[in-house]
Amino acid sequence: MTHPQDQSSVVVPEPVVDAARGASRIVVLTGAGMSAESGIATFRDARTGLWKDFDPKDLASPEGWQADSDLVWGWYRWRAELVRRSEPNAGHIALARWQERAHVDIATQNVDDLHERAGATVLSHVHGSLFEPYCSDCGVRAQLDDAAMSEAEADQRVPPPECPVCGGLIRPGAVWFGESLPEDAWAAAEDAVRAADLVLVVGTSGVVYPFAGLPAIARSAGATVVEINPVETEVSDMADYRWRATAAVGLPALVAQL
Ligand SMILES: NC(=O)c1ccc[n+]([C@@H]2O[C@H](COP(=O)([O-])OP(=O)(O)OC[C@H]3O[C@@H](n4cnc5c(N)ncnc54)[C@H](O)[C@@H]3O)[C@@H](O)[C@H]2O)c1
Ligand SMILES: [Zn+2]
Structure with a gap:
């Protein structure tokens, strides 16, 4: 059990404090580990009941959607419900406070909204958002209320809503396996790391590309890279400092x- 409120006992490595004090443009890259202490289920943990026998690729891919859109929509509603029941943790809140005092851009792989609910502004949801579904045919953003988006019972297939513009099916707003990233979101993240003097890499295993390439881009553009993660990762080698x-x-x- 950790006590995040008690910061006096946490020793912040001096090079990390120095880098943060000296930086005028900071980028924080976040992954699933950012939300781990909020209890957000990983892909694996969110596959219970109806979904337990499915591979993530059956639930999070264009092929899975073609095969059974009710199954996929039901799973995403359930995941959105799990997020709604969770709270931002002390790390999300600290980033929001930091943004009040410095130029801090957040680019996240997370599809949850915990940065925003902590009061932070997210520059880029590089892998989309659970709360921004759109039409699978014409691409128009769907305006769904909470009930339509997340209040599914566990273990339920749910037919996706129809697009008010073209009648196509509304799909989840997350980027799926095999899909390319939204261009604007990627460009914003890439531009930010190129302009940064400090990049913090928090809670990502660094295996999903192209996001995992951002620390290397930052480094070659001259930024100091600091990793915050309890364990060694695929991007640890890229970091000037590993905390x-x-x-x-x-x-x-x-x-x-x-
Ligand atoms: N919350 C979410 O939105 C969510 C959750 C699960 C998966 N995903 C998606 O799955 C993919 C997984 O890639 P990923 O790199 O984000 O996640 P990952 O699961 O591959 O890696 C998580 C990393 O977080 C670290 N970690 C665990 N607990 C931590 C903590 N308390 N503090 C800091 N670090 C901690 C782990 O050591 C690991 O390196 C992404 O594409 C992402 O979009 C999103
Ligand atoms: Zn449409």
């Missing part, structure tokens, strides 16, 4: 020292 801490413990301790 073995969790998001909800490390980030509040760091921001408290600035």
